[in-house]
Amino acid sequence: MRPLADAQLQVLDTVPRLPIVANLLAESLGLVLAEDVVAGHDIPPFDNSAMDGYAVRAADVESTPATLTVVEDVPAGSVPTQAITEGGATKIMTGAPLPAGADAVVRVEDTEPGEGMVTILTGAPVGTSVRRAGGDIGAGSTVAQAGTRLGPNHLGVLASVGAATPLVYRRPVVAVVSTGDEVVPYQTAQLEPGQIRGTNGLVLASVLTELGATVLDLGIVGDDPNALREVLARGAAEADAVVTSGGVSMGEYDLVKAVLTELGGIEFWQVAMQPGKPFAFGMVEGTPLFGLPGNPVSVFVAFEQLVRPALLHMMGSAQLFRPRLAGVTDEDVHTNPDKTVFVRVTLRWDGATPHARTSGGQDSNVLSALASADALLVSPVGSGDLLAGSTVELEMFRHPEGRGLAER
Ligand code: AMP
Ligand code: MG
Numbered sequence: 082m083r084p085l086a087d088a089q090l091q092v093l094d095t096v097p098r099l100p101i102v103a104n105l106l107a108e109s110l111g112l113v114l115a116e117d118v119v120a121g122h123d124i125p126p127f128d129n130s131a132m133d134g135y136a137v138r139a140a141d142v143e144s145t146p147a148t149l150t151v152v153e154d155v156p157a158g159s160v161p162t163q164a165i166t167e168g169g170a171t172k173i174m175t176g177a178p179l180p181a182g183a184d185a186v187v188r189v190e191d192t193e194p195g196e197g198m199v200t201i202l203t204g205a206p207v208g209t210s211v212r213r214a215g216g217d218i219g220a221g222s223t224v225a226q227a228g229t230r231l232g233p234n235h236l237g238v239l240a241s242v243g244a245a246t247p248l249v250y251r252r253p254v255v256a257v258v259s260t261g262d263e264v265v266p267y268q269t270a271q272l273e274p275g276q277i278r279g280t281n282g283l284v285l286a287s288v289l290t291e292l293g294a295t296v297l298d299l300g301i302v303g304d305d306p307n308a309l310r311e312v313l314a315r316g317a318a319e320a321d322a323v324v325t326s327g328g329v330s331m332g333e334y335d336l337v338k339a340v341l342t343e344l345g346g347i348e349f350w351q352v353a354m355q356p357g358k359p360f361a362f363g364m365v366e367g368t369p370l371f372g373l374p375g376n377p378v379s380v381f382v383a384f385e386q387l388v389r390p391a392l393l394h395m396m397g398s399a400q401l402f403r404p405r406l407a408g409v410t411d412e413d414v415h416t417n418p419d420k421t422v423f424v425r426v427t428l429r430w431d432g433a434t435p436h437a438r439t440s441g442g443q444d445s446n447v448l449s450a451l452a453s454a455d456a457l458l459v460s461p462v463g464s465g466d467l468l469a470g471s472t473v474e475l476e477m478f479r480h481p482e483g484r485g486l487a488e489r
Contacts, residue, residue: 082352155171354383423457
């Protein structure tokens with residue numbers, strides 16, 4: 082059996098990078114920057130007020146109360162026309178440019194307005210409530226580095242410097258194919274004997290969407306070599322990667338294996354992981370093809386360990402793997418020392434320490450226990466059974482809201 086780490090390395094060594102494109106910023110969430118983005122100007126672009134109040138010379142308000150002449154009113158979006166000289170003040174709104182000569186802003190709460198004048202009740206040393214030009218980002222500095230996977234706030238920073246069409250690795254199109262004569266669309270109201278509703282296609286489409294891929298749903302294909310050949314060829318031609326479920330184990334009807342062998346370049350691996358041992362991988366006409374097992378939990382775990390990192394690599398990310406935390410198991414966990422075992426667990430937090438319990442049955446068909454799990458407890462090769470109270474590694478695959486009204 083192939084160690085999981087070797088399988089991961091071989092996949093990552095083989096998959097190509099996606100092409101680099103200039104992309105609309107609003108359509109770049111989750112994509113990876115292919116260039117350093119440099120600020121063409123300061124942010125903020127000009128000295129401005131951090132408060133609604135009066136722009137003053139700090140020297141004029143050293144002793145208070147001090148009465149100053151109001152020379153003009155500058156709301157945000159307009160520009161001061163008059164410099165402040167001794168004894169003068171400008172009424173100013175948050176975000177408005179500071180007039181020449183002013184070096185501090187007194188909050189409106191610390192003043193008393195009069196007719197053409199204002200009484201300053203509290204002094205303001207130089208720089209008070211002033212946001213300096215370039216105080217956030219200096220002109221010429223790098224605001225986001227190549228390799229950054231763009232989150233909402235990265236998009237905001239790029240927007241602030243006018244990077245409206247950054248260079249990113251193109252969004253991948255990933256074809257999803259479910260196989261099996263017993264598998265019918267999940268919308269089927271009445272199952273015939275021997276049928277099951279397909280869940281893998283929907284779960285794969287969902288994790289792919291979450292990852293930032295565009296899904297090409299190629300539906301369910303029966304255990305028929307001609308139909309399989311056709312759909313895989315279509316996936317390879319139209320998508321950047323193809324993910325299949327089912328048909329890669331040892332059974333007589335595991336035809337994905339036969340068809341893939343025919344297509345060439347595909348290898349079948351027994352990866353030393355549990356669940357998710359049978360796995361097919363290779364390149365079809367330059368397109369990576371990932372053949373996942375059929376059992377729903379195996380599908381998810383194999384996707385997490387082998388497909389998700391590969392797609393992130395294709396998308397240009399240097400960060401490929403989920404974070405792992407040290408935690409404590411609250412129950413004995415049975416493991417298999419020959420494999421990396423991924424145990425589906427729910428977490429209870431004791432301060433900063435996560436405590437894990439199995440989320441239900443651990444057979445690879447028990448999707449319900451995966452749905453309620455927060456993390457995968459990782460038992461490495463060579464590990465014996467893990468006893469309650471021992472320290473374990475937890476791979477975090479979702480971060481649900483953990484606090485309600487009562488826990489604020
Ligand atoms: P296979 O690897 O094709 O032998 O499938 C292994 C198990 O997974 C069988 O019990 C299948 O019925 C089940 N299975 C295969 N495809 C799906 C699917 N799309 N949704 C849910 N279960 C599936
Ligand atoms: Mg099958």
